[in-house]
Each structure stands twice: as structure tokens, then as C-alpha cells.
Amino acid sequence: MTGEHNADELSAQAEAAAETAAQYDDTSESAESEVASLRGQVEELRDKYLRLVADFDNFRKRSAKERIELIQTASKDVITSLLTVIDDSERAEKQMMATQDINAIREGEKLLFNKLRTTLQAKGLKAMESVGKDFNPEFHEAITEVPAPNEKMKGKVLDEIEKGYYLNDKIIRFAKVVVGK
Numbered sequence: 001m002t003g004e005h006n007a008d009e010l011s012a013q014a015e016a017a018a019e020t021a022a023q024y025d026d027t028s029e030s031a032e033s034e035v036a037s038l039r040g041q042v043e044e045l046r047d048k049y050l051r052l053v054a055d056f057d058n059f060r061k062r063s064a065k066e067r068i069e070l071i072q073t074a075s076k077d078v079i080t081s082l083l084t085v086i087d088d089s090e091r092a093e094k095q096m097m098a099t100q101d102i103n104a105i106r107e108g109e110k111l112l113f114n115k116l117r118t119t120l121q122a123k124g125l126k127a128m129e130s131v132g133k134d135f136n137p138e139f140h141e142a143i144t145e146v147p148a149p150n151e152k153m154k155g156k157v158l159d160e161i162e163k164g165y166y167l168n169d170k171i172i173r174f175a176k177v178v179v180g181k
Contacts, residue, residue, distance in 0.1 A: 078123050085116045128164035130157045130175040139164060141174045148180030156180055 092108045099105065130140060135155055143161050148154045157177045164175030 078120075081119050081123065082116075085112065085119055088112055088115060124168040126166045126169075128166060128171075128175050130160050130164060130177055133157050135177070135179045139171065139175060140177045140179075142179045143176050145179050145181040153180040 089112055092112055095108060096105050128139060133156065135142065135157055140157060146158060148156070148158070156179070157175075158180045159178040160175055161178065162173075162176040164171065165173045
């Protein structure tokens with residue numbers, strides 16, 4: 001009996017080992033397929049990352065190129081509009097050499113100055129009004145202080161040495177002023 005018992009026991013152990021091996025094969029195949037799936041996801045994410053980096057690099061290069069082009073041509077529009085003023089100035093210079101009439105020269109100079117002012121205003125340039133206003137260091141640069149003629153003029157701009165200017169509502173030059181104290 002012990003031989004039969006051992007044979008049954010060995011048979012049961014062999015069946016258990018076969019089941020364990022089958023389970024191991026199933027687990028091994030499942031683990032391998034999961035690893036393959038994860039590798040596929042990693043490769044896909046890596047590809048997306050590399051494409052994103054390349055897209056960003058292209059964007060950065062394109063933006064830098066556009067910025068350089070903008071800087072190089074930013075003043076082209078203003079310069080082009082001022083060419084007519086230069087042409088008029090050259091014609092006026094010829095006329096000044098040919099005439100002795102001071103009133104005609106003054107009138108020509110006045111027309112040229114008005115054309116220049118109008119052209120620059122059309123491009124967004126605006127003169128700052130300072131005389132009689134309170135001194136404000138955000139808009140004015142005090143050149144000197146002088147005694148105010150009356151109490152109301154203390155701390156106010158008495159005179160403007162150099163006009164301040166805005167370009168499209170942004171200060172491009174502070175007014176140089178004399179302030180009353």
C-alpha cells in the first residue's frame with residue numbers, strides 16, 4: 001500500500017506541479033504582454049515629448065527671427081512718411097537761396113514745421129503739456145528750481161526747457177523743466 005499511496009501522492013504532486021507550471025506560463029505570458037504594452041506606451045510618450053521639444057524649438061527660432069525683422073523694419077514706416085518732409089525741405093532751401101524776402105522764408109519754414117509736426121502726430125507722437133502743471137517726477141525732469149512769482153506757482157512747472165513727448169500714450173522723453181519753489 002505504501003507504494004500505491006506514494007504513487008497517488010506523486011501523481012497528485014505531478015498534477016499540482018503541472019497546474020503551477022501552467023499558471024506560471026499564463027502569468028509569464030501576461031507579464032510579458034504587460035511589459036510590451038508599457039514599452040509601447042513609453043515609446044509613444046517619448047515620441048510625443050521629442051515632437052513637443054522640436055515644435056517649441058521651432059517656435060522659439062521663428063519668434064526670434066520675427067523679432068529681429070520687426071526691429072530692423074520698425075522705423076521704416078516713420079522714415080518713409082518723413083521723406084516728403086525732406087523733399088519739401090530741399091525745395092524750400094533752394095527757394096531760400098533764390099529769394100531775399102524774409103516773410104516768404106518765414107512762411108515756408110512755418111509750413112515745413114507744421115508738415116513735420118502733422119506727420120509725426122499721425123504716427124502717434126504727442127507733445128506733453130507741462131507749463132503751469134504740478135511738477136511730477138514721472139513726467140518731468142527738473143533742471144533747476146527758481147523762486148515762484150506767487151504762492152500758487154510753488155511746486156508747479158514755470159518753464160519748459162525741452163518738451164516731453166508721448167508715443168502712442170507711452171512716454172518716450174521726459175520734459176526738462178524749471179520748477180517754482
